[in-house]
Amino acid sequence: MLQAIQTNRLSKSYKDFQAVKDVSLSINKGEIYGFIGLNGAGKTTTIRMLLGMIRPTYGNCYINGEKVNHKNRSIWEKVGYMVETPYSYPELSVEENLEIYRRLRLISNPQVISQVMNQLNLAQFSRKKAKDLSLGNAQRLGIAKAILHSPEILILDEPVNGLDPAGIVEIRELLRDLAFNKGVTILISSHLLSEVAKIATKIGIIHEGQLIQEIESIELNKLLNQRLIIDSLDNKSAVSKLSLAGYTSQLNENGIIETYNKKAIQHPEEISRFLVYKGFPPTKLIVEEEDLESYFLRIIRGKGEVVQ
Numbered sequence: 001m002l003q004a005i006q007t008n009r010l011s012k013s014y015k016d017f018q019a020v021k022d023v024s025l026s027i028n029k030g031e032i033y034g035f036i037g038l039n040g041a042g043k044t045t046t047i048r049m050l051l052g053m054i055r056p057t058y059g060n061c062y063i064n065g066e067k068v069n070h071k072n073r074s075i076w077e078k079v080g081y082m083v084e085t086p087y088s089y090p091e092l093s094v095e096e097n098l099e100i101y102r103r104l105r106l107i108s109n110p111q112v113i114s115q116v117m118n119q120l121n122l123a124q125f126s127r128k129k130a131k132d133l134s135l136g137n138a139q140r141l142g143i144a145k146a147i148l149h150s151p152e153i154l155i156l157d158e159p160v161n162g163l164d165p166a167g168i169v170e171i172r173e174l175l176r177d178l179a180f181n182k183g184v185t186i187l188i189s190s191h192l193l194s195e196v197a198k199i200a201t202k203i204g205i206i207h208e209g210q211l212i213q214e215i216e217s218i219e220l221n222k223l224l225n226q227r228l229i230i231d232s233l234d235n236k237s238a239v240s241k242l243s244l245a246g247y248t249s250q251l252n253e254n255g256i257i258e259t260y261n262k263k264a265i266q267h268p269e270e271i272s273r274f275l276v277y278k279g280f281p282p283t284k285l286i287v288e289e290e291d292l293e294s295y296f297l298r299i300i301r302g303k304g305e306v307v308q
């Protein structure tokens, strides 16, 4: 099958710092590819190379099988994109900004502007100057520009930045509709992992410039572990007692104990008995399904026992 987006050993160095290392990813037509990673992982740099905005130090990118380079301009007719905080003409209204974009994209039908404003709930702000928009609405305007010409491929860098929860749901529905009903291929980068997990058909995890894992979303549930969450009046002491007894555990960022130890998860009553005996009775003991955030942290830290 022809890939909509492909990178081949893509790398970018800034002096001796390698921001992106050997990233080879491929995205099928109609797929929603969630590109996730911590701040500074290399998402934007990869996307900028993909869009021909910066030159790779090594490797190549392909859009619809065509190599990205300065000669191949026609490939951009089928691509819509938004990278980081979208730029707009600050003194012009939402509608005027879209009108400029319509002309730049050589779209003959003026109706597309009202259609896209309705799609993104921007109609009520049509006369508002771009500089007076909230961050969330500025993002909506950025997405509106990206989809104005009905692209086949949509590349969005952190598109839900600054949106409130209702806005995030709206954008999620919009992207789903574009992918599943209109066959648009979408690459969406984000550090909001759970959000990406809700819409992506495939997830790529980038860490310190390297693509460390690609997961089909239907496979995701199989990879998510269970974990036992334990709270007590003295978690620091309790965690060392548990680890000494062979129940490898750690404190999470909230100071709560978590363990992926299979025996502990299968027999939380034993953990409870053990902690009572050691003088640290648990105040909370819950077996939880791991979420994508925790899975991601476990993968990038290379920690955690895998419960089969």
Ligand SMILES: Nc1ncnc2c1ncn2[C@@H]1O[C@H](COP(=O)(O)OP(=O)(O)OP(=O)(O)O)[C@@H](O)[C@H]1O
Pocket (backbone or CB within 6 Å): 014, 017, 019, 037, 038, 039, 040, 041, 042, 043, 044, 045, 046, 191
């Ligand atoms: N022009 C540049 N010169 C030097 N270093 C750069 C340059 N652009 C990016 N970097 C560095 O490359 C690394 C990757 O940056 P990048 O913006 O791609 O990360 P990111 O995953 O998009 O992060 P975020 O989620 O914070 O946007 C970072 O350490 C960044 O500081």
